[in-house]
Amino acid sequence: MSTTTLQTPPADQATRTDASPRPARGRGRRSLAGSLASHGILIVASLVALFPIAWLVFLSLGPGEDDYLHPGRIWHTMTFGNYSFVLQHTNFFEWMKSSLIVSLGTTVIGVMVAATTGYAVSRMRFPGYKKFMWVLLVTQMFPIAVLIVPMYQILSDLQLIDSYFGLILVYCSTAVPYSAWLLKGYFDTIPFEIDEAGRVDGLSPFGTFFRLILPLAKPGLAVAAFYNFITAFGEVAFASTFMLDDSKYTFAVGLQSFVSEHDAQRNLMAATAVLVAIPVSAFFYLVQKNLVTGLTAGGTKG
Amino acid sequence: MTVAIDRATGRRSGDRAPRPGRMQRLKHSYQKYWYAYAMIAPVVVVLGGLVLYPLVRGFYLTFTDANSLNSARTIGVNHIDATYKFIGLDNYKDILWGPTSYDRFWSHFIWTIAWTVICVALHYCVGLGLALLLNQKLRGRTFYRLILVLPWAVPTFVTVFGWRFMLADGGIIDSMLHAVHLPSPAWLEDTFWQRFAAIMVNTWCGVPFMMVSLLGGLQSIDATLYEAAEMDGANKWQQFRFVTLPGLRSVSSTVVLLGIIWTFNQFAVIFLLFGSTAPDAQILVTWAYYLGFGQQPRDFAQSAAYGMLLLAILIVFTSFYRRWLNRNDQQLAI
Numbered sequence: 001m002s003t004t005t006l007q008t009p010p011a012d013q014a015t016r017t018d019a020s021p022r023p024a025r026g027r028g029r030r031s032l033a034g035s036l037a038s039h040g041i042l043i044v045a046s047l048v049a050l051f052p053i054a055w056l057v058f059l060s061l062g063p064g065e066d067d068y069l070h071p072g073r074i075w076h077t078m079t080f081g082n083y084s085f086v087l088q089h090t091n092f093f094e095w096m097k098s099s100l101i102v103s104l105g106t107t108v109i110g111v112m113v114a115a116t117t118g119y120a121v122s123r124m125r126f127p128g129y130k131k132f133m134w135v136l137l138v139t140q141m142f143p144i145a146v147l148i149v150p151m152y153q154i155l156s157d158l159q160l161i162d163s164y165f166g167l168i169l170v171y172c173s174t175a176v177p178y179s180a181w182l183l184k185g186y187f188d189t190i191p192f193e194i195d196e197a198g199r200v201d202g203l204s205p206f207g208t209f210f211r212l213i214l215p216l217a218k219p220g221l222a223v224a225a226f227y228n229f230i231t232a233f234g235e236v237a238f239a240s241t242f243m244l245d246d247s248k249y250t251f252a253v254g255l256q257s258f259v260s261e262h263d264a265q266r267n268l269m270a271a272t273a274v275l276v277a278i279p280v281s282a283f284f285y286l287v288q289k290n291l292v293t294g295l296t297a298g299g300t301k302g
Numbered sequence: 303m304t305v306a307i308d309r310a311t312g313r314r315s316g317d318r319a320p321r322p323g324r325m326q327r328l329k330h331s332y333q334k335y336w337y338a339y340a341m342i343a344p345v346v347v348v349l350g351g352l353v354l355y356p357l358v359r360g361f362y363l364t365f366t367d368a369n370s371l372n373s374a375r376t377i378g379v380n381h382i383d384a385t386y387k388f389i390g391l392d393n394y395k396d397i398l399w400g401p402t403s404y405d406r407f408w409s410h411f412i413w414t415i416a417w418t419v420i421c422v423a424l425h426y427c428v429g430l431g432l433a434l435l436l437n438q439k440l441r442g443r444t445f446y447r448l449i450l451v452l453p454w455a456v457p458t459f460v461t462v463f464g465w466r467f468m469l470a471d472g473g474i475i476d477s478m479l480h481a482v483h484l485p486s487p488a489w490l491e492d493t494f495w496q497r498f499a500a501i502m503v504n505t506w507c508g509v510p511f512m513m514v515s516l517l518g519g520l521q522s523i524d525a526t527l528y529e530a531a532e533m534d535g536a537n538k539w540q541q542f543r544f545v546t547l548p549g550l551r552s553v554s555s556t557v558v559l560l561g562i563i564w565t566f567n568q569f570a571v572i573f574l575l576f577g578s579t580a581p582d583a584q585i586l587v588t589w590a591y592y593l594g595f596g597q598q599p600r601d602f603a604q605s606a607a608y609g610m611l612l613l614a615i616l617i618v619f620t621s622f623y624r625r626w627l628n629r630n631d632q633q634l635a636i
Contacts, residue, residue: 045432046446114345149594149605276460281456
């Protein structure tokens, strides 16, 4: 630390930092009490963040359906039986297949359709630009209640209820405009001079995009793809309504079916939940940092 | 930063000959912009087919008395045609000031507003507090950060079930409260506690996003500003008030808007926490879903009308928010 604080903090500083949950950013030397308080608050917050998930993992090890009411029992009877049961005797792999088909389908279609648009709105100003951006913004805030009824009727007309393709189409209605926004944000960060160089060397606008910009934008594409994947994977309302056959459920619907059926198999549900959560969270941690940048640093300048 | 791509060839508007005729202008603009339009065409087609068409159809439904009994449907091999009829604005009239409209719409409306305000305020304050703590030079900072992001990393439909186990009668939270001799409220039965539980769970789910975004904002604040403030004798609070908060302004306005939209539209938390068992804890979105799909007969028309009202509320709010930001010389970062 290179900065030496010329002015020693006033004496009441330490006590104030104790009480307040947000001691202002300290660059100089902080008091021991302040640093202890920070650690204390962070530890408590981490426990709060961790506990529900840890509890779910713990419950998934208990063999009985009502073990969540008697957690003490689990210590003596801990077993991986739930996991093997879920993997062998439930539709787990069917659900996984549905989830993956639907999420990956949405991801691919969403990014492919949105890529050129993101570039166009990042680099070109055309009549109708503002209106188009407004439309992209508004479609992102559609409450599901607006589209679910007409979508249901349209998909019934087309015989697409209870089909993967129908669900992918529904998800694309939000994934596409969102990807376009995210990608616009990313394309904005690529210097305009690259386009100019391409144009000077005789590339068409499409050539510039496909041969110069697209290869540079791979991280942005990855973030958009990942975001689409996560949203489609975790979507509840449409999947619960449009998928009727229990072998076509996505995980979001399948998990509910443990409880809403004749009896509540909560131990199996907890095991399934854990099995779903592990790969998704691992994946999330890998790309998390880029995701946040993509979400907030879009930047509509001009 | 954003310059038209053909700025090299573009003439300035002053050089132009007298305004050409309409056809010619169309032709000209086609020649000049055709590639831009070609590039946005895929999204326009998709939005037209997947958003605009359902929207128009849903809008038409709100003027009818469609429900699952009179809509077109296929039972086995028999196809039954739709028999619902046009009833004009009756749905909206009924929702907004029909008999018992308070119980059906306004009570949910008030609760939705309260829900949105409380949740976003909690998300923001807790998120900012944690971001400030994480922005210090602190041992184990990365570790804390990884754990604190966990509620965001695990899909909501998984964590909500975790909470349901915890909140159940005789679950771990009740046991804990019992251990410290506090009464255990009926989390999932009593209206107040249902709402309390919903806000608690949603806060837990939503804080990490705010925290991470605000942390990004904090890290982009120039450290020399703090040095200057210190030199001028600003105490910690003044530094926070006059350096940190203004530095966070653009990130804040964006994440708050996103937070408001997401919370207002939050479906999964309430739907999965209560199912259709808690009519009083339903916010407008889940209530509209309940009308359309959670009851028999399914009331499609009313559900769609709720959807339109929700969309109208959001659009009005967003335009005011943007205008307010513009007046304060800020741009939205989305």
